[in-house]
Amino acid sequence: MLIAIYLYLSGGGSFAILDFIEEKQDLVAAVVMDDARKKSSLVIIKKMTSRAKEFHKQRGASKKQAKKLIEKNADVDAIDNVISTNFEQYKQYNTVMLDLRFELKEHVTEKEWQKIFLTSK
Numbered sequence: 001m002l003i004a005i006y007l008y009l010s011g012g013g014s015f016a017i018l019d020f021i022e023e024k025q026d027l028v029a030a031v032v033m034d035d036a037r038k039k040s041s042l043v044i045i046k047k048m049t050s051r052a053k054e055f056h057k058q059r060g061a062s063k064k065q066a067k068k069l070i071e072k073n074a075d076v077d078a079i080d081n082v083i084s085t086n087f088e089q090y091k092q093y094n095t096v097m098l099d100l101r102f103e104l105k106e107h108v109t110e111k112e113w114q115k116i117f118l119t120s121k
Contacts, residue, residue, distance in 0.1 A: 017052050021045060027116045032108055041107045048100050055093040062086040 025045045032038040066082045105113055 018049065018056075021049050021052060024116055025049075028108070031112050031115045037107050041104055044100055044104045044107065048097060048104075051093065051096055051100070055089065058089055059086060062089075 025042065028038065028041045028045060032041055062082055062085065066079055069079045069082065108116065
């Protein structure tokens, strides 16, 4: 349990998914030529950005809560509850992000998809 708590609390402060999404947003803007599809694709990307930021904020709050409980020598079950709740939120976050990615794929052609996701800066 202590190892799990350590790993949970020591996770990096960086949230690289936002960089990834920004890169894909730039590529969608450059690659998708049809204005209606580009607009709908960029709306989906904005949803992804918003959801990622929301989750990052939730995770930070969970970490702070867990640290406070540890500092107060709280019961392990209380700490475990905070971490378990965060992992449940993480599962939900992943489901939403995957759904949005599939939604995005419906708005671009296969050729555009390959240019967007097989390209990295």
